Amino acid sequence: MSNLAHKKSLAQWLAYIETMHCSEIDMGLDRILLVYRKLQKNNGRKGKPGAKVITVAGTNGKGSTVAVIERLLLNKGAQVGCYTSPHIERFNERVRVNGIEVEDQKLVDSFVRVEAARGKTSLTYFEYTTLVAFDVFAQSSLDYAVLEVGLGGRLDAVNIIDPDLAIITSVDLDHMDWLGDDREKIGFxxxxxxxxxxxxxxxxxxxxxxxxxxxxxxxxxxLRLGQAYGQLDAGDDGGNCTDNLADSVTARFRVIPFVAGQKTDSESVSEVHFQLPPHVLPLQNRMAAIQAVLLLGESLVQSEVDRCFRDMVVPGRLELIDAARHLWVDVGHNPHAARFLAGRIAALKLQHPGKRCCVLFSMLSDKDIESVTEILKPVVDVWYLFPLSVPRACSLEQLESLARKQTLEFKSFGSAGDALRDLLQSEPDKTPTQFNIACGSFYTVAAVKNEWKRLNGK
Incomplete structure (x- = not known):
């Protein structure tokens, strides 16, 4: 390999792999598995990226579930690596070791090793970065590697690793061009x-x-919500969960001795109850994460559950970025996520009676924009529309046309910065008359967060 490879910055490596493959998405495991085996041989390593591997798939809720698992395990003193996607502001968000984003140079070193193993095999951006994450983890002597699936599961790059525990957070309609056009196909x-x-x-x-x-x-x-674990008194199927921003809930969980790949004697299974405080993260994802940690053989007590959710913030998941202006950001970008967000907005309206909800909104054109806006329409008072500066972005004209069709009250802007400035200038600093949420895409959240930091000198 050329010595120039060692001199590339992280930004240069990312630019390099963006144009390597013929398409952004190319489902299949043959190419990445070939390179991964060569990477392991070159490094003189065998086995998994962590002593135990947890793989998390699902239409929505993957990032929240991973974050809660990570925090619970770290609080137990475990060595934990997390691989998530996509990132919001910087690539380093995707690869964390012990709760800290991996620094540029360590990522660059792994890029060099992956490139040496790749040879002439072409990899997509996600396949390449997945191998980078696995290489970082292999250098880190982890107790646990928590891996978030990028798309689907069966043919996703993450799936070259056999997990000790698999979690499916939800199955709903999204990425239908790749995964199928109904829940049964997507679930498969x-x-x-x-x-x-x-x-x-x-x-x-x-x-x-x-x-x-x-x-x-x-x-x-x-272990299925409502059967093996879940909120007490939530109905026979667990479907009547009390998931709001005001009430704590009591949930039951199974404690099963962890023996990888073996069935457990039913007599050794016990049950434990925890009180879960109200939180912006979905209750079903928080319960799944707690059940996962118990299933991995870790013990938990109530004080550890309380500590986990105390002041816990997951970037882009109904994240409050400006308390004075009541400004939240949320990466939800499909109807399933919109239904959850609509419920959270309704709860916020109860907490802020008389205040309007204003949404800074933009989406990608290949998403179900009409369904998302229809779901949010009953709880949103004013829409601040703007186009994203990325491929596949929905144009401002398309957003305006949809708003007129659905009789939404809206304002139009040429950029996220213009929309955010108008919103902030219309609101007094100390007595805001509304609360504001930026949503519709990871790109929407990134654009608004970057503009907010710029406007506030951060």
């Missing part, structure tokens, strides 16, 4: 992270039959 793809004889968690009350069929075929021990 996500169930591809299951492994024969292992344990898995499904974080909703109503899994598609395609998931249950794979559970049976793979002889998986499935």
């Amino acid at each position: 793809e996500k169930a591809g992270i299951l492994r024969f004889g292992q344990s898995a968690i499904y974080a909703e009350a109503n899994p598609p039959s395609s998931v249950l069929q794979q559970v049976q075929a793979q002889k998986v021990t499935l």
Whole structure:
């Protein structure tokens, strides 16, 4: 390899891999598996990126679930690596070791090693960065590697690793060009992270039959919300969870001795109850994360659960970035996420009676924009529309046309900066008359956060 490879900056490496492959998405595991095996051989290493691996798939809720698992395990003193995607502001967000974003030079060193192993094999951006994360973790002597699936599950790059525990957070409609046009087809793809004889968690009350069929075929021990664990008094199927911003809930969880790949004697299974405080993160994802940690053989007590959620913030997940101006950001970008966000906005309106909700809004053109706006319409008073400066962005004209069709009250702006400045200038600093949420895409959140930092000199 050229010595120039060692001199590239992280930004140069990212620019290099963006144009390497013929398409942004190219489902399949053959190419990445070939390079991964060469990478392991070159490094003189075998095995997984961590002593135990947790793989998290799902339409929504993956990032929240990963973050809670990470925090619970770190608070137990474990060595934990997390791989998530996409990032919001900087690439380093994707690869964390012990809760800290990996620094540029360590990432560059891993890029060099992956490039040496790649040879002439072409990799997508996500495949390449997945191998970089695995290489970083291999250098870090981890107790746990928590891996977030990028797209689907069965053919996702992360799935070259056999997990000790698989979690499916939700199955709903998104990425239908790649995964299928209904929940059954999408569920089949996500169930591809299951492994024969292992344990898995499904974080909703109503899994598609395609998931249950794979559970049976793979002889998986499935812990399902509402059956194996969940909120007490939430109904027989666990579907009536009290998930708001005001009430604590009591939830039950199974404690099962962890023996990888083996069934556990039912007599050794016990139950524990925890009080979960109200939080902006979805209750079903928080419960799934707690159940996961217990299933991995870690013990938990109430004080550790309290400590986990005290002041916990996950970037882009209804994240409050300006308390004085009541400004939140949320990366939700499909109908399933919009339904959750609508519920949170309704709860915020109860907490701020008489205040309007203003949404800074933009989306990608290949998303179900009409359904998202229709779901949010009953709880949003004013829409601040602007186009994103990225490929696949929905144009301002398209956003305006949809707003007129749905009779939304809206304002139009040429950029996120223009929209944010207008919103902030219209609100007094000390007595805001509204609360504001930027949503619609990871790109929307990134644009608004960057502009907010610029306007505030940060």
